[in-house]
Amino acid sequence: MIDKRQKALDDLPSIAGQWWRQDAACRDHWPEAWFPGDKSNDPRRWDYARAVCGGCTVRAQCLAFALDTREQHGMFGGLDPEQRRAILRKRDAA
Ligand code: SF4
Numbered sequence: 001m002i003d004k005r006q007k008a009l010d011d012l013p014s015i016a017g018q019w020w021r022q023d024a025a026c027r028d029h030w031p032e033a034w035f036p037g038d039k040s041n042d043p044r045r046w047d048y049a050r051a052v053c054g055g056c057t058v059r060a061q062c063l064a065f066a067l068d069t070r071e072q073h074g075m076f077g078g079l080d081p082e083q084r085r086a087i088l089r090k091r092d093a094a
Pocket of ligand 1: 056075
């Protein structure tokens, strides 16, 4: 199985420093939880990833990265794509 989460982390562009990737709590977890695809609209599909993100020491950096790059897929910083879009809409409207 391709480790989508690890690949996403490894493919991150070299912006804003990437030191935080070393401390990502998701590195040793089930990657499909962060990139579940569109198979289900059940909001519980994010529960596993969100729980791990909740205890991650680099959550703020991860979320900042996803917002800055407008990442469209996956869970970053404990927020799913729709939650991040809501933040970006508010940010863009300000
Ligand atoms: S906040 Fe979540 S997605 Fe981001 S590095 Fe931490 S565990 Fe991974």
